[in-house]
Amino acid sequence: xxxxxxxxxxxxxxxxxxxxxxxxxxxxxxxxxxxxxxxxxxxxxxxxxxxxxxxxxxxxxxxxxxxxxxxxxxxxxxxxxxxxxxxxxxxxxxxxxxxxxxxxxxxxxxxxxxxxxxxxxxxxxxxxxxxxxxxxxxxxxxxxxxxxxxxxxxxxxxxxxxxxxxxxxxxxxxxxxxxxxxxxxxxxxxxxxxxxxxxxxxxxxxxxxxxxxxxxxxxxxxxxxxxxxxxxxxxxxxxxxxxxxxxxxxxxxx
Numbered sequence: 001x002x003x004x005x006x007x008x009x010x011x012x013x014x015x016x017x018x019x020x021x022x023x024x025x026x027x028x029x030x031x032x033x034x035x036x037x038x039x040x041x042x043x044x045x046x047x048x049x050x051x052x053x054x055x056x057x058x059x060x061x062x063x064x065x066x067x068x069x070x071x072x073x074x075x076x077x078x079x080x081x082x083x084x085x086x087x088x089x090x091x092x093x094x095x096x097x098x099x100x101x102x103x104x105x106x107x108x109x110x111x112x113x114x115x116x117x118x119x120x121x122x123x124x125x126x127x128x129x130x131x132x133x134x135x136x137x138x139x140x141x142x143x144x145x146x147x148x149x150x151x152x153x154x155x156x157x158x159x160x161x162x163x164x165x166x167x168x169x170x171x172x173x174x175x176x177x178x179x180x181x182x183x184x185x186x187x188x189x190x191x192x193x194x195x196x197x198x199x200x201x202x203x204x205x206x207x208x209x210x211x212x213x214x215x216x217x218x219x220x221x222x223x224x225x226x227x228x229x230x231x232x233x234x235x236x237x238x239x240x241x242x243x244x245x246x247x248x249x250x251x252x253x254x
Contacts, residue, residue: 021077022054027061033069045072052077052099057085059104065089067115074098081107083132091115091142103159106134111167116143118172119155135159136208139167139186146173154178154199160208163188171198181231183208190217197222200229210234 023045029038036042045053052075057063059082065073070091076099081087083104089095090113098120103109111117136159137144144167146155154176161179163169163186170189171177176196180203182188188211190198203209212234224233 021051022056024056024058025061025063027058032066033072045076047071047075049075054078054080056080056082057087058082060084062086062088065091065095067091067093067095067113070095078102081109083107086110088112089117091117094118096120096147103132103135105132107132108135109137111137111139111144112141114142116145116170118145118147120147132159136162138162138164139169139184140164141167143168143170143189145170146175146177154196156201160203162208163211163213165213181207181209181229182211182233184211185213187214187216190215190219190222192217192219194219194222197225199225199227200231202228203230 023043024040026038026040029035031038034044036044039045045055055076055078057080061082063081063085065087070093074096076097078099079087079097079101081101081103084106085104086108088110092113092115094116096118137157139162144161144163155173156178158180160181160183161169163182163184165184165186167184167186168189169182169186171194172189172191174194174196176199178199178201180201182200207230209230210232
């Protein structure tokens with residue numbers, strides 16, 4: 001049985017940069033993203049294409065995004081998730097993240113709800129800069145999807161990605177995707193048209209890297225590359241019907 005545990009590991013602090021275009025999540029606040037009671041000094045990140053806001057989730061805070069917050073979340077100019085903070089995305093409708101993202105130590109992004117969260121890859125390969133120690137993405141329900149990128153890739157997930165059934169990690173992109181570890185028992189979907197390999201890039205021994213779920217694809221020429229990565233994959237399709245992986249240092253198949 002899967003277990004979802006969303007907790008903070010230290011006391012909340014309200015230190016923040018005082019810029020007029022920055023909204024800071026208030027841990028003790030109430031309401032959704034449109035409520036002034038939810039934000040420090042009542043600064044709501046009002047959606048604006050001309051002047052997009054930066055939203056900061058402070059150290060150790062737990063923030064939530066629901067379908068009711070779609071207009072605000074999709075209009076962000078930048079999202080900062082500080083150390084030990086958790087952003088839980090609970091969406092049943094389609095939702096997109098189109099802005100740069102930075103993360104602190106031990107930060108987490110948790111995907112719940114039956115909808116898809118699509119990462120709109122619009123800037124540089126470092127757009128989702130979450131490589132701090134202990135940071136990770138975790139998908140428990142619905143899907144986390146990569147989007148076709150307009151620039152030369154790769155799309156880099158610079159921290160491990162966990163996928164737990166019935167959650168799905170969908171590589172819906174023409175770009176190469178690089179991971180620093182994959183774990184869980186969910187599903188990774190690979191489109192038949194995708195030609196770029198899935199690369200397991202360098203990570204640390206002992207980081208979450210044991211994936212016992214399923215790779216769902218009819219792309220029999222698809223290839224996995226292990227570039228000095230510590231990764232365990234138990235899915236027989238990887239060693240069977242899919243093209244044999246190119247195995248680098250530290251990688252192994254169960």
